[in-house]
Amino acid sequence: MNSESQKxxxxxxxxxxxxxxxxxxxxxxxxxxxxxLNQIAAVRxxxxxxGVELLTRxxxxxxxxxxxxxxxxxxxxxxxxxxLAEVKTALGRFLK
Amino acid sequence: MNSESQKxxxxxxxxxxxxxxxxxxxxxxxxxxxxxLNQIAAVRxxxxxxGVELLTRxxxxxxxxxxxxxxxxxxxxxxxxxxLAEVKTALGRFLK
Amino acid sequence: MNSESQKxxxxxxxxxxxxxxxxxxxxxxxxxxxxxLNQIAAVRxxxxxxGVELLTRxxxxxxxxxxxxxxxxxxxxxxxxxxLAEVKTALGRFLK
Amino acid sequence: MNSESQKxxxxxxxxxxxxxxxxxxxxxxxxxxxxxLNQIAAVRxxxxxxGVELLTRxxxxxxxxxxxxxxxxxxxxxxxxxxLAEVKTALGRFLK
Numbered sequence: 167m168n169s170e171s172q173k174x175x176x177x178x179x180x181x182x183x184x185x186x187x188x189x190x191x192x193x194x195x196x197x198x199x200x201x202x203l204n205q206i207a208a209v210r211x212x213x214x215x216x217g218v219e220l221l222t223r224x225x226x227x228x229x230x231x232x233x234x235x236x237x238x239x240x241x242x243x244x245x246x247x248x249x250l251a252e253v254k255t256a257l258g259r260f261l262k
Numbered sequence: 263m264n265s266e267s268q269k270x271x272x273x274x275x276x277x278x279x280x281x282x283x284x285x286x287x288x289x290x291x292x293x294x295x296x297x298x299l300n301q302i303a304a305v306r307x308x309x310x311x312x313g314v315e316l317l318t319r320x321x322x323x324x325x326x327x328x329x330x331x332x333x334x335x336x337x338x339x340x341x342x343x344x345x346l347a348e349v350k351t352a353l354g355r356f357l358k
Numbered sequence: 359m360n361s362e363s364q365k366x367x368x369x370x371x372x373x374x375x376x377x378x379x380x381x382x383x384x385x386x387x388x389x390x391x392x393x394x395l396n397q398i399a400a401v402r403x404x405x406x407x408x409g410v411e412l413l414t415r416x417x418x419x420x421x422x423x424x425x426x427x428x429x430x431x432x433x434x435x436x437x438x439x440x441x442l443a444e445v446k447t448a449l450g451r452f453l454k
Numbered sequence: 455m456n457s458e459s460q461k462x463x464x465x466x467x468x469x470x471x472x473x474x475x476x477x478x479x480x481x482x483x484x485x486x487x488x489x490x491l492n493q494i495a496a497v498r499x500x501x502x503x504x505g506v507e508l509l510t511r512x513x514x515x516x517x518x519x520x521x522x523x524x525x526x527x528x529x530x531x532x533x534x535x536x537x538l539a540e541v542k543t544a545l546g547r548f549l550k
Contacts, residue, residue, distance in 0.1 A: 172289060179286045186282055190275045193268060198336035199320035200352050206313045207355040210306060214549035217302045222542040224295035230518065230534055240294035246518055254510040256296050259303040260549060261502035262454060310453035318446040326422065326438055342422055350414040357406035357452060358550060364481060371478045378474055382467045385460060390528035391512035392544050398505045399547040402498060409494045416487035432486035448488050451495040 171223050178216045185209045217260055221253070229253065267319050274312045281305045313356055317349070325349065363415050370408045377401045409452055413445070421445065459511050466504045473497045505548055509541070517541065 186209060192202045228241035229249045241249060282305060288298045324337035325345045337345060378401060384394045420433035421441045433441060474497060480490045516529035517537045529537060 172292070176286065176289050179282065179289060183279065183282045183286065186275065186279045190272065190279065193272050193275060196268070196334075198334050199316055199324060200336075200348055203313060203316055203320070203352045204355060206309055206316070207352075210309050210313075210356070211550065213302055213306050213309070215546070217299060217306075218542055218545045218549055220295055220299055220302070221545065222538055224299070225513070225517070225541065226538055228295060229513070230538070238292075238294050240296075250510055250514055250518070252296055253513065254506055256299045256303075257506045257509065257545075258503070259300060260306070261506055262499065307454065311450070314446055314449045314453055317449065318442055321417070321421070321445065322442055325417070326442070346414055346418055346422070349417065350410055353410045353413065353449075354407070357410055358403065364484070368478065368481050371474065371481060375471065375474045375478065378467065378471045382464065382471065385464050385467060388460070388526075390526050391508055391516060392528075392540055395505060395508055395512070395544045396547060398501055398508070399544075402501050402505075402548070405494055405498050405501070409491060409498075412487055412491055412494070416491070420487060430484075430486050432488075444488055448491045448495075451492060452498070 168227075175216065175220060175223075178212070178219065182209060182212050182216065185212065214260075221256065225253070264323075271312065271316060271319075274308070274315065278305060278308050278312065281308060310356075317352065321349070360419075367408065367412060367415075370404070370411065374401060374404050374408065377404065406452075413448065417445070456515075463504065463508060463511075466500070466507065470497060470500050470504065473500065502548075509544065513541070 185205065189202060189205050189209065192205060226236075228237040229246065231237050232241065232244075232246055232249060244252070281301065285298060285301050285305065288301060322332075324333040325342065327333050328337065328340075328342055328345060340348070377397065381394060381397050381401065384397060418428075420429040421438065423429050424433065424436075424438055424441060436444070473493065477490060477493050477497065480493060514524075516525040517534065519525050520529065520532075520534055520537060532540070
């Protein structure tokens with residue numbers, strides 16, 4: 167994964183951390199449950215977008231880029247078939 | 263919502279905040295994408311469990327408990343029909 | 359659940375059945391995977407909307423309406439606490 | 455996509471069609487809402503598994519297999535970058 171991708175992903179995670187802190191504050195302030203639920207749903211969407219972004223980067227650098235040197239050291243010794251099986255498992259964890 | 267519920271929900275949110283910090287650290291350490299994806303999926307499950315817990319508390323104290331004094335001040339002026347419509351909207355945000 | 363709700367829910371399920379048949383046909387015609395994926399995502403949204411609708415009806419007739427005679431015979435012998443625990447479990451199945 | 459994959463995917467869709475018919479019957483028989491909700495959650499899981507299977511086949515034959523002749527005619531004129539962008543959009547539809 168190149169530096170630009172990593173910076174963008176890190177910015178996303180920091181935003182999510184801020185949103186989670188927001189939920190904690192809403193609970194402390196005894197805010198209305200439905201408002202807190204909406205905030206939880208927003209964090210969930212942000213996490214999903216992060217997952218999609220990260221998975222796309224993984225496909226690009228580790229699965230398609232396999233053998234080009236762009237792949238992560240964990241992906242290097244795997245076959246493309248093994249990489250696909252791994253992606254399938256990861257997708258299954260999101261969509262279960 | 264009583265104090266015990268609030269304490270349990272707050273503990274859940276704190277755990278989620280810790281998990282999000284973990285994702286940030288994994289990105290910084292350039293950990294393998296698939297490992298980060300698994301962590302994202304874990305946070306998503308934890309958020310969903312938090313949402314289910316909070317919604318159940320809301321149903322108990324604000325929808326069923328409507329008129330008993332246990333409801334939140336935002337729920338008090340609403341009719342049960344309006345409260346149900348609101349729950350439906352909140353559910354739709356999670357399951358969209 | 360009154361007749362009008364049941365009719366509306368049945369109409370939704372029939373539409374979903376038609377969409378699933380559409381997916382079967384797309385596979386037989388060897389249509390482009392991404393087009394089929396979009397159709398699968400559409401059925402998933404329709405199922406979620408059906409679930410939200412049904413759950414809202416359940417809250418209305420069986421949980422809130424408990425003791426009024428509007429509840430289903432399976433809900434009648436349960437306490438409201440048991441009904442809430444059951445709703446929580448059902449929600450957890452959707453949001454897992 | 456080879457014939458074996460197509461057969462397996464078609465079998466999955468037929469099973470899902472059967473499950474949807476089951477939901478229709480449960481509504482007609484006025485079965486308990488929570489039982490119907492559980493069946494809807496089961497269909498949703500089956501749809502997700504179908505989506506994961508189909509997406510993995512797509513990655514194999516159209517994205518990784520791009521240029522090998524295994525790809526679908528819709529994928530042939532696209533660049534791998536365009537194919538990845540398309541996968542990202544499709545994933546986003548599932549995880550929204």
